[in-house]
Amino acid sequence: MQRFRVTYRLRAASLAEATARAEGIALEQTVEIPRKVVPAGYVEDEILGRVEDVTQLAEGQWQATLSYSPDSAGDELTQFLNVVFGNSSIQQGIRVTGVDPGPTMAARFPGPRFGIPGIRALCGRATGGLIAPVLKPMGLPPESFAKLAAGCVHGGADIVKEDHGLAGQPTAPFRARVSAVVKAMRQAREETGRQTLYFANLSGPADQIEGNLRFLKDAGADGVLVMPGLFGFGLVQRIAADPSLNLPVMxxxxxxxxxxLAPDTGIDHGVIFGTLQRLAGSDISVFPNVGGRFGFSATECQQIAHACRTPAGPGIPMLPSPGGGMSVARAAEMQAMYGQDVVYLLGGSLLKDPDRIDHAVAAMRAALDASA
Structure with a gap:
């Protein structure tokens, strides 16, 4: 049984302080008791986190690598994340910069069910960037979303994704909306011969999530959109691992x-939007694009894309999906930055003329193909 490793960036004035902080993390993330009262034997030898290395990065900045026993996490992804950055996430000057699950934990959390090759096969797009228009805004009735979705299919979209803000609003309740969109897209696919996928946004009170998940599957949705920041990474894993659902997850x-967002606390962009998403079993990871309204840098976006696709990551590679600030005018720039294995989210730029959304989607497809 091989231990998993987590790399932290620490704020400290000296090697002694950095080492003490690392030793504090080892205790905090596992036994959560003073070092002098850690029981000898199995707890001390196996469960207690180990400081493997402490090195200086710059003035006042240090990198510490710690290892943890798979027994400390068991078979629960949520507990694995709790060991990676539970109580230490509440402390100042600690940032997770890398997570290596090792072979034991990687076997317990095999990652994406579909990944890049599976998503490409499902939507029929063997090469090139994938286009994913977003159904929005909230406040529209189910019929309007259905019409938008059908237009996206006719325009050549690979994926139609619901906006994460579409939940159980009275104007378009979850089940009525999903049913309407599935029906419209099914007809549009028959008319065009396309394999456009529909990812419905999973929502509802906790006691309705399982029922809504089964509903969208039975209704004919092709995939599911999940917000792990709100519903938990454990729900992503539960969906990805269920062969009876057999649904790709975005x-x-x-x-x-x-x-x-804070430079010396939290988790690095590539870790949370890449590595952890793959461990949970996501097939497509959405993140804010450079040049949009969220302020992610090109370096941060490239870090995410690399973590999503690197063969060295956990499970099979997944698709990065940048959104925000995406348009026909930026197609060549974005393709040069992200390459071929990417899902481009298109929202507001497509909705200037909803009745002609098919033309807008087709224009984006043509722009990507021209710059390939």
């Missing part, structure tokens, strides 16, 4: 922003 970053 994860949305809502509520995860505070993890990445």
């Amino acid at each position: 994860t949305h970053p809502s509520f995860l922003g505070p993890y990445v």
